[in-house]
Amino acid sequence: MKKDGQEKAGQESSRRRLRGLTAKDGLIRHPFDLEYGVRTSGLVAGRDLHSGQRNDRHITAYYAIAPSVFQGILARWRERHPVAPLDAYTFLDLGAGMGRALLLAAGHPFRAVLGVELHPTLARIARTNLARWRALGRVEAPTRVYCRDVAAFPLPPGPCLVFLFNPFAAPVLRRLLRNWKSGLAGQAGPVDLLYVNDEQAGVLAGEPGFERLFRGKILRSRADAAADRAILTQQPGAEYAAPPWEDCSIYRWSGNQERKASR
Numbered sequence: 472m473k474k475d476g477q478e479k480a481g482q483e484s485s486r487r488r489l490r491g492l493t494a495k496d497g498l499i500r501h502p503f504d505l506e507y508g509v510r511t512s513g514l515v516a517g518r519d520l521h522s523g524q525r526n527d528r529h530i531t532a533y534y535a536i537a538p539s540v541f542q543g544i545l546a547r548w549r550e551r552h553p554v555a556p557l558d559a560y561t562f563l564d565l566g567a568g569m570g571r572a573l574l575l576a577a578g579h580p581f582r583a584v585l586g587v588e589l590h591p592t593l594a595r596i597a598r599t600n601l602a603r604w605r606a607l608g609r610v611e612a613p614t615r616v617y618c619r620d621v622a623a624f625p626l627p628p629g630p631c632l633v634f635l636f637n638p639f640a641a642p643v644l645r646r647l648l649r650n651w652k653s654g655l656a657g658q659a660g661p662v663d664l665l666y667v668n669d670e671q672a673g674v675l676a677g678e679p680g681f682e683r684l685f686r687g688k689i690l691r692s693r694a695d696a697a698a699d700r701a702i703l704t705q706q707p708g709a710e711y712a713a714p715p716w717e718d719c720s721i722y723r724w725s726g727n728q729e730r731k732a733s734r
């Protein structure tokens with residue numbers, strides 16, 4: 472896909488430093504970044520993420536997934552009988568930020584791995600990280616980052632594994648579901664949804680056609696728990712807590728054709 476107007480409009484602001492990503496803001500680098508030479512650490516409050524788009528006001532925050540939680544929810548999904556082999560699925564990170572989940576997904580042999588991020592600075596950093604990941608030989612799937620609003624992003628054809636790390640508030644999630652159901656979003660299912668820090672799980676619970684496959688806490692590894700605790704206690708205002716787990720859920724939507732997921 473081509474660069475869109477939104478991306479060009481954001482290029483000037485993408486040169487500016489985001490609040491929460493500098494040492495003076497208390498930035499501590501996560502061991503993931505130190506190990507691989509990428510840049511995914513930092514906490515940027517939603518109020519500091521201005522892309523000029525109408526859904527800015529629904530952004531929760533930028534913060535990267537704990538690698539152990541990502542691998543934990545992926546493992547739980549794989550235990551729940553995906554409807555197709557892994558290499559038939561497109562992994563779609565809606566709200567990709569600087570791309571930590573995208574990089575972790577790219578290490579698996581998906582059909583494709585796509586990240587969609589609203590803020591141009593974060594999308595630009597995610598692309599730089601992806602180039603580094605390629606240079607390290609860690610990319611097993613065709614992988615791309617788009618600077619878009621998820622509400623305008625079509626579902627790719629074939630089975631999709633959608634990943635959400637609490638990226639936005641209920642209005643955007645409702646809009647996404649409406650798009651999928653109306654068929655306006657392209658291919659209509661099957662979609663499996665991995666939802667970490669599932670604050671808006673209530674929206675999905677009331678949604679006909681969505682079957683919940685898992686709900687529970689996924690523990691951070693000791694190393695991730697220590698890193699996230701250090702990072703989040705350092706943040707100005709100490710707004711966000713770092714419990715040793717994330718509340719997670721997994722849903723399956725078989726699509727508009729009312730296909731029954733084989734389990």
Ligand SMILES: C[S@@+](CC[C@H](N)C(=O)[O-])C[C@H]1O[C@@H](n2cnc3c(N)ncnc32)[C@H](O)[C@@H]1O
Pocket residue numbers: 520526529530531532533534535536564565566567568569570571572573587588589590593619620621622635636637638639643
């Ligand atoms: C909590 S971060 C998750 C980052 C990444 N998925 C990870 O797990 O490391 C949520 C991200 O969603 C992005 N976001 C929020 N609303 C969005 C929207 N409507 N379209 C695209 N991205 C959005 C935010 O800018 C933020 O970078």
